[in-house]
Amino acid sequence: MTTSNLKLLCSNFCKLRLDNMVTRSNSYYKPRYRPPHWYMPKDRVMTDDMVTQENKQFIEEVMKDKLKMQTEMKSPLVEGDVQQTVQWSPFIKRTGLIARKIGNYPVWDKSGKKLQTTLLQVVDNHVIKYIPPEEYKPMRNSTQSGIRTQRHGCLLIGSQTIDPSTVTKDYCGIFDSVGMLPKQHLCRFLISPEAALPTGTPLFATHFRVGDYIDIRAKTIDRGFQGVIKRWGFKGMPASHGVTKTHRRPGNIGGGGEKGRVWPGTKMPGHMGNRWRILRGVKILRINTKYNVIWALGVAIPGETGAMCYLYDTVLPLKKLKTAPPFPTHPPMSDLPLEYYDESIHPFDDSTITLDDA
Amino acid sequence: MSLALRKTTDIVAATKWILRRGCLNLSTLPEKSEVLEQSGNEVKRRSGRKPVNPILKCRHVYPEFLPDPNPKWRNSLREKLERMDMLKRRNQIEIPEFYVGSILAVTISDPHAQSKTNRFVGICIERKGSGLRAEFTLRNVVDHQGVEIRYDLYDPTIHQIQVLRLEKRLDDKLFYLRDALPEYSTFPFDMDPEILPEGTPVPINPVQVKLKPRPWLERWERQELKGISNIEEHLKEKDRVRRELRKKPWEKYDLMLQYRKTIPIEEQNDIWSEVYNQLHQLQVSQKKISRKRTYSTPKTQLG
Structure with a gap:
């Protein structure tokens, strides 16, 4: 008995490591912003380049050629030099998409109920780079724990081709290695x-299926410096009955005495919007394969019309993927149906909904 | 036999139309406006402006095909997809030409009704929204109780939209019928459809309603409405003074205000050239079907 205990103690002592030592110093350590190693400054100072008309035409021709090459480039998934042997499992994290919010309009379900939807257009998404987990060392902030349990790789995806002369040479270099023109958005x-x-x-809209749930990350509408009524929904004060000069003001912001200060987190006027927010568990109702448009249920998707948003498979436990989705992504096909509808949705070219006596 | 039938029904419809016009003591307003429009066109031609594209006239018949002019909500792809969906729905049922002031009968599937369908007849008091969000409101007085129902134009539960009387009124919105005497918004549910002879312009009904005494739902005196006859009876001196104060006579000269409220001609040309062919085909095929249909509609006994 004692020997066994001693052994256990010994083994535990042997496991003790000294790599997590806490040193104390007077200077406060502030985490420095360390951009990812693929990051390149994108914005260029626009100057008059004094290019002659002929040279301008030449540049345009080169751009056209490159664009043609890019459109003719076949997907590596179709060519078949990549054999996918790994099967999908619920623990595997797939890539997401970059989409643009293009508006809202209603669709009707089979029982005749009107549903408001948001249209998300997947604008030519391409994989730019993959960084395996061994090489990918992002900056850690104080909230994350010291040891990473799950090792994730990093996939760079670009969206929306732009004119290379409008961005820096370094930024173009990221895309040059793939043989592509630079993209407006890189995620x-x-x-x-x-x-x-x-x-x-x-990558196409068919990366997701109809009926799946997605998380959508986007920047909310920038409303600027707003008062307390718009920002936090305070009630304000009456318009009349002797109230002067405090119709839209917050009123009291704290007690006195021991707590005689403004407590942290007090709701006050300030900048509203322009923050990253994630809306989780949004159902996909309809997909158009020609224009790569996804109809997502609801109008609460952050951002205004034309804003970019990022789409992921949802992390909500009850709405997670249950059957295998297109893995690792849906290969480009020419014989896809034009539209996919969720089974609850009434397609517009179906006949009028009639209710039977049930 | 069928030819004869059609002819007789045509004659009946025409006589009905003439009779109605006679009964309502209709002035020559539509003709006048037509003449005005024509002379305007001639003047335009003379002054050497570009001739207006004839398909632009669609904007009166299909106003919902034009998108909302607010630039915050514009997106060409979304508008295109929306128009495609609208045409798909229009292929399924006939959505006729109608205006604010027309009398419609709408049959819609209703889960709470005994027969699972519901038919409502009423005067269209408002038509608004663009794209699939287009909607219209019908008003009627049933058992001395004013009833208004708002329908989505492209709702797939709508079985039929029937125009019982195609006409316009003097105003763009007829919300003042809520404060008017009930006989102005009472229409029998067993009304027969009145068919205009082909090619006639849509008549404007110049009827002026009588308002009930105050309180009203809105300040009608400030809205410059043409369809109210007795508004001055109910006003006090205070109201007249305030009406003068609140007038905005500069707005009709505000070109930017009008520009922001409308879609430019160039964009309209694109939109109409995209959908015109399909809409025209639909119109032709629906005309054929309606000709085949016999006009004798059995009167339904209600209550």
């Missing part, structure tokens, strides 16, 4: 290494 998706995609793979 990082953390994925499982099994779900990695070869560079240059185009």
